[in-house]
Amino acid sequence: MNIRLKTLIIVGGAVIVLGFVVYGISQTVLMKGFLEIEKEITEKNVKRVINSLYNDISVIDSTNYDWSAWDDTYEFIQNKNEEYIESNLINDTFVTIGINVMLYFNSSGQLVFGKAVDLENETEIEIPQDLLDYIKKNDILLYHHDVGESISGIISLSEKIAMISSRPIITSEDKGPIRGTLIMIRYIDEEEIKKLSHLTELPIEIYKYNETKLPQEEILIEPLDQDYIVGYGIIPDIHGNPALLLKINETRDIYGRGRTTLRYYGFSIIFFGLMLAIAMVFLLDKSIVSRLVKLNESVKKIEESGDVSKRVEVYGNDEIANLAKGINDMLESLEKSKEKIKDALNKEKEFKRKTAHYFFNPICIAKGFLKIAKEEGDLKYIEKAINAVDRIEKVVKNIVTKGEISEE
Numbered sequence: 001m002n003i004r005l006k007t008l009i010i011v012g013g014a015v016i017v018l019g020f021v022v023y024g025i026s027q028t029v030l031m032k033g034f035l036e037i038e039k040e041i042t043e044k045n046v047k048r049v050i051n052s053l054y055n056d057i058s059v060i061d062s063t064n065y066d067w068s069a070w071d072d073t074y075e076f077i078q079n080k081n082e083e084y085i086e087s088n089l090i091n092d093t094f095v096t097i098g099i100n101v102m103l104y105f106n107s108s109g110q111l112v113f114g115k116a117v118d119l120e121n122e123t124e125i126e127i128p129q130d131l132l133d134y135i136k137k138n139d140i141l142l143y144h145h146d147v148g149e150s151i152s153g154i155i156s157l158s159e160k161i162a163m164i165s166s167r168p169i170i171t172s173e174d175k176g177p178i179r180g181t182l183i184m185i186r187y188i189d190e191e192e193i194k195k196l197s198h199l200t201e202l203p204i205e206i207y208k209y210n211e212t213k214l215p216q217e218e219i220l221i222e223p224l225d226q227d228y229i230v231g232y233g234i235i236p237d238i239h240g241n242p243a244l245l246l247k248i249n250e251t252r253d254i255y256g257r258g259r260t261t262l263r264y265y266g267f268s269i270i271f272f273g274l275m276l277a278i279a280m281v282f283l284l285d286k287s288i289v290s291r292l293v294k295l296n297e298s299v300k301k302i303e304e305s306g307d308v309s310k311r312v313e314v315y316g317n318d319e320i321a322n323l324a325k326g327i328n329d330m331l332e333s334l335e336k337s338k339e340k341i342k343d344a345l346n347k348e349k350e351f352k353r354k355t356a357h358y359f360f361n362p363i364c365i366a367k368g369f370l371k372i373a374k375e376e377g378d379l380k381y382i383e384k385a386i387n388a389v390d391r392i393e394k395v396v397k398n399i400v401t402k403g404e405i406s407e408e
Helices: 005-066 073-080 084-086 093-098 129-137 190-200 255-307 319-376 378-401
Strands: 102-107 110-120 121-126 151-156 161-168 180-189 204-208 219-225 229-234 240-253
Touching: 005 093, 005 151, 005 161, 005 180, 005 190, 005 219, 005 229, 005 240, 005 255, 102 129, 102 204, 121 161, 121 204, 180 190, 190 204, 240 255, 255 319, 319 378
Parallel strands: none
Antiparallel strands: 102 110, 102 180, 110 121, 151 161, 161 180, 204 240, 219 229, 229 240
């Protein structure tokens, strides 16, 4: 594996790991932020619906005040005149003020007059017995001890849930004595839920509370899946006990945008990571890798040619340049060593040549004269042989004393 490939793998691997780490951290931080925003908005929507419901209760209570603190009502609860009924308690009146049931009780808690109307069909209907039973069991709805006292809120009946307002019947000047109680009721039925949903522009569902199956928190936000999130709100009755469960089911637009944003962010990380990797590989190749490759090729060429007189090129003033200089210094040392070896070999060759000349020639001469002297018995040839040996002796002395081969 060459250095370029190693560099590419290392840089690419580092960028990929860094990308995953950045993406992982971003996913945790960004999605956590989007989820918190989504939860906050859903919780605000639940509170908005609850406030809208309480606003309806407040409107009913305000309407009740207009009717209960009225001289005509004050007189009616005592004399039960039909003119009051015919003028005020017709079906159209119920439809106009949005009230399903109106109940007039005297100060003894006896029902003086009551009427229920189906607001959708604008027809009179029977007053539910469970409603009358509920009111009779709850004295706070029947009896008021102060002219400014009132009770309003939610009640849960056996089959219906309703908004209720109970106020004392007093004069138009808000004075007593209190002659009885006027109770107004509006059912929270499908039509009312539709109106509430239209008003808040939210998909709303309202159920009777069942603590064994439903959440205990006052407001609970819970994602259903990747597309929908549910918000629950518990609404208490007039006694403060859980009575209704409000539910809104919304699409997870914020979560979806968060996922889209994170997806684009991931693509951006990949793109810029790729650009970063290419830039890093390019810069590393230009400043380091290509120089090392070129240096390696130059050393290979010198190795193949065996010519230590050649030199590698030196660029810059960094560690790679220092390495090139070191290689050149090494080549220069090898070149000098090669010259020294060459000189030594030449000297050895000359030494051998001179040895052959100064040793073998006198020896051959001496050997020849000795053979002649032996054959002819003439001593003059022995003298000549001795002269040849003397020549060898002089050469040996010069080698020992002067370090050179010569007869001088």
